[in-house]
Amino acid sequence: MPLLRDADRRELETLFARQLEHPVTLRFYTQRESPLVLPAQECQTCRETGELLAEIAALSPKLSVERHDFVAEAEQARQLGVDHIPAILFEGQARGRLRYFGVPAGYEFAVLIGAILDVSRGTTELAPATRQQLAALPGPVHLKVLVTPT
Amino acid sequence: MAHQLAVESPHVTADVIEVSEFPEILQRYHVRGVPKTIINERVTFEGALPEAAVLARVVEAAAAGTGL
Numbered sequence: 436m437p438l439l440r441d442a443d444r445r446e447l448e449t450l451f452a453r454q455l456e457h458p459v460t461l462r463f464y465t466q467r468e469s470p471l472v473l474p475a476q477e478c479q480t481c482r483e484t485g486e487l488l489a490e491i492a493a494l495s496p497k498l499s500v501e502r503h504d505f506v507a508e509a510e511q512a513r514q515l516g517v518d519h520i521p522a523i524l525f526e527g528q529a530r531g532r533l534r535y536f537g538v539p540a541g542y543e544f545a546v547l548i549g550a551i552l553d554v555s556r557g558t559t560e561l562a563p564a565t566r567q568q569l570a571a572l573p574g575p576v577h578l579k580v581l582v583t584p585t
Numbered sequence: 586m587a588h589q590l591a592v593e594s595p596h597v598t599a600d601v602i603e604v605s606e607f608p609e610i611l612q613r614y615h616v617r618g619v620p621k622t623i624i625n626e627r628v629t630f631e632g633a634l635p636e637a638a639v640l641a642r643v644v645e646a647a648a649a650g651t652g653l
Contacts, residue, residue: 531594580600582603
């Protein structure tokens, strides 16, 4: 059963057609699906997140999902700072790195769509003063925003 | 907003983390209310702040890391 409702699917399809510019790859770190995974090791939300990303990516030729096995590709995951799954890395026109950990449910769905649009355009609505300060940052900045889906 | 900062600047990495799935993260950062933002493991704030206030904290965290 699809995760997105038909009305949401149509709305997103229109939004993407109007606002996506450059292609976006959703690099998705997940668990390889296998009946051999022990319950204690199972990533409960990986399957749902994978399905959601597949449904979203199907709504635009500019979107693609690249699945990666967190265990088989552990070294690459570590280098990319992926230490929890499910993890989504948004690759496109962003100058920095955007990541999402967990299933983007509820209000966080808007965060997912917003990230896709911004990374596709490579621009945001941040104020010029903000951009100036960002350009003058003296060192690296790693922000972690902790959220819940309600 | 964190993601937007990362779109604009090569210096920025922005993670949004849905913490109900990761109890060890909840514990590590003593999360009592969300959203909670942690910058460079040293500057933190809860709730949503105006853009200028977030920037001030971003700059503070970046400067602290360089010893300035």
